[in-house]
Amino acid sequence: MTTATLHEQLFRLPDLGEGLTEAEIIDWKVAVGDTVTIDQIVVEVETAKAAVEVPVPYAGTVLRLHAEAGTALGVGEPLITVGSGVPAGADGTGGRPGEDAAERYREEEQAGSGNVLIGYGTGHEPAPRRRRRRGAPTATASATSATSAIDSTAAAGPAAVVVPAADSAFAADSTSTAGPTPTAGPATAAGPAAAVVPHAPRAISPLVRRMAREHGIDLTALAPSGPAGVVLRRDVEQAVAQGTRPPAEPAPSVEPVSNGPVRIPLRGxxxxxxxxxxxxxxxxxxxxxxxxxxxxxxxxxxxxxxxxxxxxxxxxxxxxxxxxxxxxxxxxxxxxxxxxxxxxxxxxxxxxxxxxxxxxxxxxxxxxxxxxxxxxxxxxxxxxxxxxxxxxxxxxxxxxxxxxxxxxxxxxxxxxxxxxxxxxxxxxxxxxxxxxxxxxxxxxxxxxxxxxxxxxxxxxxxxxxxxxxxxxxxxxxxxxxxxxxxxxx
Structure with a gap:
């Protein structure tokens, strides 16, 4: 099988209005590996004036997202890289194993995003989002690599900038864990965890963490149904529907701080x-x-x-x-x-x-x-x-x-x-x-x-x-x- 060469096209944060010099990433509407069309909404940002949904002027495959949610970008800074051409595995035979699991995780990251504002673009209606599925459903070394990338992303905090490799469908896979990894197949909302991991469940999506916090759900007590032991939105919704609130661990004692201020960033x-x-x-x-x-x-x-x-x-x-x-x-x-x-x-x-x-x-x-x-x-x-x-x-x-x-x-x-x-x-x-x-x-x-x-x-x-x-x-x-x-x- 031959691998088609992707022509990279870099799209920078555009000028979104009079006097606006920067914007904060609120939510990505696409992920690495997605197929986008011209004028498709790819990201929601918050400027000093309003929330704005930004369309991309290129068509092709998303190669890189140059900033995470919560990151402030200046006008003209790299936003997203799109590659034109047919990527390896587009025919369903050459994709890397584990990409289905990664794709399900990306879908979870997109969940709950609502249209706020379309204030920039060429005037066309947003094109429907299309997703190209690649690879087999069996997770191997690449799924383990994706898990490592999730851990490092979560540890980096909201201000970290993630620049995945150009040929990656989810995260860089330059390193892999030796030995077999569990199969990350689809799971139902009522089913057991789809991935068995030797550590506590993780909830990477800000939406999932917010839902759990609002309903008093202890994420560490839930059975994760996502790939690599990730707690998904459906897991929290199931716990809320059942009316169960797993007992949370006692909060660690905090030494009182005299005149300790609460710092609230000035944003948006x-x-x-x-x-x-x-x-x-x-x-x-x-x-x-x-x-x-x-x-x-x-x-x-x-x-x-x-x-x-x-x-x-x-x-x-x-x-x-x-x-x-x-x-x-x-x-x-x-x-x-x-x-x-x-x-x-x-x-x-x-x-x-x-x-x-x-x-x-x-x-x-x-x-x-x-x-x-x-x-x-x-x-x-x-x-x-x-x-x-x-x-x-x-x-x-x-x-x-x-x-x-x-x-x-x-x-x-x-x-x-x-x-x-x-x-x-x-x-x-x-x-x-x-x-x-x-x-x-x-x-x-x-x-x-x-x-x-x-x-x-x-x-x-x-x-x-x-x-x-x-x-x-x-x-x-x-x-x-x-x-x-x-x-x-």
């Missing part, structure tokens, strides 16, 4: 927020001004709009967004950014309105493109759509960048006021507190009104207090008397 969205806010505080000489306003008229306008067309919902955020857009038209100095290197102010014609949204992954700022071109009803629909995408983690990267002004409704957290930090590199941000009943003087008489506080932070480099005060007063007047907006229609 949390890291992006930290970097952006730190840069904002470092670069921008910001100032904040605020005013209490009677929002009774705004609430009445909201009810009138919804009553005019039953079934149409126009939220307060949409009305505030419309007011901000009108204010930026009057005070265009605030719809800008500062180029610190060239010492220039960049004033934008378009209003790309960002709004703060709290999600399970942290604070994100979706951007409504060309907000100045939208009606109030269209703004409401777009805000609702982007909010839902943010909550499900499905926002594409281009909807998280390029904002020129930000609106932050922190009143939903039950707070009255704040001194909001400007969303760098923008020049201003409007914050809105909760709306509560307060005594208010109306036409010389005391009355109970719906009152809120507006906080406005601005970059003192782009304008002075007169412009900032004028903008805030305009917004306040529109909140108190929404008919004021008719002057700009």
């Amino acid at each position: 969205v949390r890291r992006a927020v930290a970097d952006k806010l730190s840069r904002s505080r470092t670069e921008i000489p910001d100032a904040t001004t605020w005013v209490d306003v009677d929002a009774t008229g705004l609430l009445q306008a909201k009810k009138a709009l919804e009553a005019a067309e039953p079934g149409r919902r126009v939220g307060l955020l949409a009305l505030l967004a419309r007011i901000c857009v009108a204010g930026l038209r009057r005070y265009p100095e605030l719809n800008s950014a500062v180029d610190t290197e060239r010492r220039e102010i960049l004033r934008f014609e378009e209003v790309h309105l960002g709004f703060a949204a709290q999600t399970d992954r942290g604070l994100v700022v979706p951007v409504v493109r060309d907000a100045h071109r939208l009606t109030t009803v269209q703004l409401a629909a777009e805000l609702a759509r982007l909010t839902e995408l943010a909550r499900t983690g499905s926002l594409p990267p281009d909807r998280l960048t390029g904002g020129t002004f930000t609106l932050n409704n922190y009143g939903v957290f039950g707070v009255d006021g704040s001194t909001p930090i400007i969303n760098h590199p923008e020049a201003a941000l409007l914050g809105v507190g909760r709306i509560v009943d307060k005594p208010w003087v109306v036409d010389g008489a005391l009355a109970v009104r719906k009152v809120t506080q507006l906080s406005f932070s601005f970059d003192h480099r782009v304008c002075d207090g007169g412009v900032a005060g004028g903008f805030l007063r305009f917004v306040a007047d529109c909140v108190e008397r929404p008919a004021t907006l008719l002057a700009d229609v």
